[in-house]
Amino acid sequence: MMPLILAAAGEEAVIRRVGGSPEMKKHLEDLGFTVGGAVTVLNEVGGNLIVKIKESRVAINKEMASKIMV
Amino acid sequence: MDKQLRIALAGNPNSGKTTLFNKLTGSNQFVGNWPGVTVEKKEGKLIVDREVVLTDLPGIYSLSPYTLEEVVARNYLIEEKPDAILNIVDATNLERNLYLTTQLTELGIPVVIALNMMDLVKKSGDVINVKELSRQLGCPIVEISALKGEGVKEAAQAAIAAAKSGKTLPQHSFSGPVEHALAHIEEVTVHHLPEERQRWYALKLFERDEKVLEQLSIPSNVRAHIEQDIAAAEKELDDDAESIITNERYIYIGNMLKGIYKKKGKGQLSASDKIDRIVTNRILALPIFALVMFLVYALSMGKPIGDGGISIGTFLTDWANDVLGGAWLTDGSRAILEGWNVAPWLVGLISDGILAGVGAVLGFVPQMLVLFLMLCLLEDCGYMARIAFIMDRIFRRFGLSGKSFIPMLVGTGCGIPGVMASRTIENERDRRMTIMTTTFMPCGAKMPIIGLIAGALFGGSTWIATSAYFIGVAAIVISGIMLKKTKMFAGDPAPFVMELPAYHLPAWGNILRGTWERGWSFIKRAGTVIVIASIVIWFLTSFGSVNGKFGMVDDLYEDDTVATEAYIALVADRMDIPEDEVEPMDDSLLARIAQPASVVFKPLGFGDWKPTAATVTGLVAKEEVVANFGIMYAYDDNDGEEELEENGDQIWDRVAEDFDAFSGGHGKLAAFAFMIFNLLCAPCFAAIGAIKREMNSRKWTWFAIAYQCGFAWVIAFIVWQLGRAFAGGMNVVGLVLALVMLALLLWQLFKPYKEAQKLTVK
Numbered sequence: 001m002m003p004l005i006l007a008a009a010g011e012e013a014v015i016r017r018v019g020g021s022p023e024m025k026k027h028l029e030d031l032g033f034t035v036g037g038a039v040t041v042l043n044e045v046g047g048n049l050i051v052k053i054k055e056s057r058v059a060i061n062k063e064m065a066s067k068i069m070v
Numbered sequence: 071m072d073k074q075l076r077i078a079l080a081g082n083p084n085s086g087k088t089t090l091f092n093k094l095t096g097s098n099q100f101v102g103n104w105p106g107v108t109v110e111k112k113e114g115k116l117i118v119d120r121e122v123v124l125t126d127l128p129g130i131y132s133l134s135p136y137t138l139e140e141v142v143a144r145n146y147l148i149e150e151k152p153d154a155i156l157n158i159v160d161a162t163n164l165e166r167n168l169y170l171t172t173q174l175t176e177l178g179i180p181v182v183i184a185l186n187m188m189d190l191v192k193k194s195g196d197v198i199n200v201k202e203l204s205r206q207l208g209c210p211i212v213e214i215s216a217l218k219g220e221g222v223k224e225a226a227q228a229a230i231a232a233a234k235s236g237k238t239l240p241q242h243s244f245s246g247p248v249e250h251a252l253a254h255i256e257e258v259t260v261h262h263l264p265e266e267r268q269r270w271y272a273l274k275l276f277e278r279d280e281k282v283l284e285q286l287s288i289p290s291n292v293r294a295h296i297e298q299d300i301a302a303a304e305k306e307l308d309d310d311a312e313s314i315i316t317n318e319r320y321i322y323i324g325n326m327l328k329g330i331y332k333k334k335g336k337g338q339l340s341a342s343d344k345i346d347r348i349v350t351n352r353i354l355a356l357p358i359f360a361l362v363m364f365l366v367y368a369l370s371m372g373k374p375i376g377d378g379g380i381s382i383g384t385f386l387t388d389w390a391n392d393v394l395g396g397a398w399l400t401d402g403s404r405a406i407l408e409g410w411n412v413a414p415w416l417v418g419l420i421s422d423g424i425l426a427g428v429g430a431v432l433g434f435v436p437q438m439l440v441l442f443l444m445l446c447l448l449e450d451c452g453y454m455a456r457i458a459f460i461m462d463r464i465f466r467r468f469g470l471s472g473k474s475f476i477p478m479l480v481g482t483g484c485g486i487p488g489v490m491a492s493r494t495i496e497n498e499r500d501r502r503m504t505i506m507t508t509t510f511m512p513c514g515a516k517m518p519i520i521g522l523i524a525g526a527l528f529g530g531s532t533w534i535a536t537s538a539y540f541i542g543v544a545a546i547v548i549s550g551i552m553l554k555k556t557k558m559f560a561g562d563p564a565p566f567v568m569e570l571p572a573y574h575l576p577a578w579g580n581i582l583r584g585t586w587e588r589g590w591s592f593i594k595r596a597g598t599v600i601v602i603a604s605i606v607i608w609f610l611t612s613f614g615s616v617n618g619k620f621g622m623v624d625d626l627y628e629d630d631t632v633a634t635e636a637y638i639a640l641v642a643d644r645m646d647i648p649e650d651e652v653e654p655m656d657d658s659l660l661a662r663i664a665q666p667a668s669v670v671f672k673p674l675g676f677g678d679w680k681p682t683a684a685t686v687t688g689l690v691a692k693e694e695v696v697a698n699f700g701i702m703y704a705y706d707d708n709d710g711e712e713e714l715e716e717n718g719d720q721i722w723d724r725v726a727e728d729f730d731a732f733s734g735g736h737g738k739l740a741a742f743a744f745m746i747f748n749l750l751c752a753p754c755f756a757a758i759g760a761i762k763r764e765m766n767s768r769k770w771t772w773f774a775i776a777y778q779c780g781f782a783w784v785i786a787f788i789v790w791q792l793g794r795a796f797a798g799g800m801n802v803v804g805l806v807l808a809l810v811m812l813a814l815l816l817w818q819l820f821k822p823y824k825e826a827q828k829l830t831v832k
Contacts (some may be wrong), residue, residue: 025313026312045459
């Protein structure tokens with residue numbers, strides 16, 4: 001397991017765990033960041049990520065990305 | 071008569087909801103390509119049946135109680151119980167959109183799905199078995215294209231039919247342990263509720279939803295009882311209740327789609343992804359962003375066309391100010407009114423008071439419209455959401471989020487739309503902070519003040535204008551860091567998560583509509599406030615009491631029996647000026663009020679009634695500051711001289727002399743302190759109105775204004791006192807106080823964040 005920020009760009013990864021406060025976790029899960037789901041890092045700018053989740057592109061910052069384990 | 075039918079329109083953010091709403095009701099709401107444009111709900115009547123009311127709910131991802139939008143949508147669905155829900159589903163992103171659908175079908179309200187963007191799915195070669203999807207979800211599906219208006223009528227009719235007779239039962243079930251707990255919860259807590267609602271309430275109780283627990287006021291022994299069931303399920307499935315439900319929903323949807331959704335091009339990069347590769351590229355992102363911003367600024371606010379620039383906005387605004395505002399409105403109305411033999415005071419009120427004031431504001435409209443057009447264009451094509459992403463890294467360092475950038479950019483044109491633009495920031499703390507600091511940016515109306523000070527005392531040095539921008543930016547950064555460390559704003563900026571919409575070609579109708587909507591609200595608001603304020607200022611400068619008689623000061627001074635020589639000597643003494651410089655205005659209400667009030671500005675170096683009065687009238691509109699200087703420094707445009715220039719060209723000598731006189735020879739320093747105070751203090755009334763509206767709280771509005779004025783005062787104080795000490799005019803008490811303030815400021819800036827420990831990942 002590693003945090004999403006370390007995942008290689010362009011490669012599909014599987015989410016293992018979603019951490020953070022209950023609100024943050026729920027919000028991430030609502031957006032589709034669920035355990036077992038696929039996620040692809042599309043772009044990285046200074047630790048902030050643009051990822052592909054389900055069929056949408058979501059921008060998340062470093063703090064949040066570090067709480068998603070793949 | 072039949073009961074009026076009510077249908078709610080629900081769906082994910084950016085799924086085409088507002089577009090569909092416009093098509094269904096024929097209304098003209100601006101559609102943003104930026105998640106979260108609709109925060110309040112809107113209502114309209116269906117075109118196909120005027121008896122049916124359609125409510126446009128904010129875009130939501132789920133019915134959890136965590137964001138403002140979700141709470142608004144959820145409360146409406148639960149409490150108002152619409153007759154049907156028209157659920158718009160983005161076919162290009164089925165999984166996530168159906169996640170909301172599974173929750174909507176649990177509410178016991180008939181659901182009809184409007185499957186949007188099917189044309190895009192077909193174009194990409196993917197196949198969705200709509201019939202099977204409809205069967206599995208247990209609700210009718212209508213394929214539509216909201217943008218093109220296809221299938222919209224059919225969707226409306228299906229929703230009406232469902233509202234009249236339909237029923238939607240949730241088709242999905244959860245795993246054994248969850249269903250077991252749900253059955254228990256239903257039995258002990260919600261069996262008294264309508265049958266079709268029981269499941270939803272049970273599910274929410276399972277998720278330990280605070281709002282529902284509160285609403286149902288469940289006795290603590292029952293609560294403890296169901297808590298056992300929940301805990302048992304959590305233990306068995308090794309996750310918390312909320313996540314269990316979320317995950318199972320997604321698993322259910324994933325399994326359902328396996329047989330229904332056949333994808334052709336898997337793993338291919340979409341056009342949007344390819345654009346993002348470049349636009350949000352680690353190296354190119356900032357240069358591209360800087361270029362775009364430069365263009366926006368150059369076109370709307372920069373040097374006008376015909377003067378070496380490319381700005382259409384400035385060109386039109388110059389024209390509006392000089393021709394429309396100056397010549398036609400003010401002079402034209404004066405000529406007409408005088409021709410009608412209207413009483414002189416009334417001519418003054420209408421021409422110099424109302425029309426001049428309103429004209430000054432209306433002059434900015436062309437610049438605003440061009441700026442809004444550019445911003446709407448950026449938003450519509452999808453770049454705006456990327457800007458927030460790119461800037462987030464930088465803004466986070468001083469406690470703001472990337473979404474604060476746009477308000478500040480707009481604020482360099484005008485604070486009112488700047489403050490309004492803060493609306494897209496969901497997090498309340500970040501939004502409040504942005505609203506409070508946005509007006510520190512020198513807006514267009516503050517430029518004349520800078521021009522006056524630079525021209526009168528600094529020989530027109532361009533450094534003064536440059537420093538004004540630096541002061542504005544520094545004030546934002548310093549305030550951000552300092553406020554962040556107070557209790558009110560403590561905590562990390564809200565974590566940044568934002569769905570990035572797909573890029574698309576601009577839809578011009580929508581852009582023009584958005585531009586006009588924002589421009590019109592600017593005109594309307596600025597117009598109403600300015601009219602009232604202009605009347606007040608005109609009254610205060612025109613009326614006063616002379617030697618015990620109240621009236622228009624100009625008239626009273628013409629009467630030798632009122633303005634006797636002895637009286638004029640008295641006035642000269644009071645205002646501390648030679649007798650031959652006494653003017654009617656020295657007896658105006660404004661002078662009477664400003665004279666004692668100037669004490670406040672004594673420690674800042676400009677404690678004289680004239681700059682005081684100018685500062686106060688700056689609250690009406692910052693342009694008034696220079697206009698007021700013009701009046702007060704005896705510039706008389708009836709002398710055959712040209713009209714007063716925007717930067718007060720003709721009175722520079724007199725201003726410089728006066729500033730030198732009352733500041734004890736430190737005119738430059740006093741003028742600089744004056745400029746700083748005017749740049750940073752509370753904005754004009756119109757912008758304060760915008761602050762009040764966006765804060766939606768009297769307390770916070772006052773706090774914002776108090777903070778701005780206090781901050782401006784402290785900075786001007788430090789500059790004046792320290793500067794004077796260096797220039798050899800030291801005031802020991804002032805210097806000590808200035809050093810103490812500076813130390814406090816630095817301490818607040820550099821002390822560690824209290825929350826430092828909380829940020830670490832557990």
